[in-house]
Amino acid sequence: MLDDANDAFVAIASAYFAGLLAWYRHARIGCTGAALHDPVVAALASGGLRSLLNPGHLTGHEEWSHTPVRPGSVDRLRSGMHVQVDVIPTPMPDGWALNCEDSIVLADAKLQAELTERHPTVAARDRGTTAIHDRRHWGRSG
Numbered sequence: 001m002l003d004d005a006n007d008a009f010v011a012i013a014s015a016y017f018a019g020l021l022a023w024y025r026h027a028r029i030g031c032t033g034a035a036l037h038d039p040v041v042a043a044l045a046s047g048g049l050r051s052l053l054n055p056g057h058l059t060g061h062e063e064w065s066h067t068p069v070r071p072g073s074v075d076r077l078r079s080g081m082h083v084q085v086d087v088i089p090t091p092m093p094d095g096w097a098l099n100c101e102d103s104i105v106l107a108d109a110k111l112q113a114e115l116t117e118r119h120p121t122v123a124a125r126d127r128g129t130t131a132i133h134d135r136r137h138w139g140r141s142g
Contacts, residue, residue, distance in 0.1 A: 015047020033073025
């Protein structure tokens with residue numbers, strides 16, 4: 001339930017969602033882990049929050065063994081990486097919860113062409129107002 005009459009909750013939630021938007025705005029092929037990590041951390045800090053763990057990581061078998069998203073990381077995000085925003089905000093008052101775990105796959109033109117060739121119905125979802133298209137463009141403006 002949204003507690004929009006509670007100014008303290010709204011302030012924390014605003015900083016949290018600003019951190020998520022920062023993640024989506026900076027998660028790009030060629031971006032270093034630090035260049036993704038730092039804006040998320042700064043946005044969270046504006047509301048007195050920090051991420052309990054790192055604010056993103058690889059998914060699948062690598063989920064807990066490595067993340068390029070960490071302070072000072074020069075590891076670059078590459079096409080084909082399946083990465084996840086995973087911001088667990090802390091500190092949070094008892095009884096309050098905010099959490100987002102959402103995965104994306106970074107795909108350059110070559111990988112997108114391969115997807116179109118091998119799986120045309122999936123690739124077709126990226127045209128018009130579909131979930132893939134909307135998700136790709138969400139948070140990039142404004």
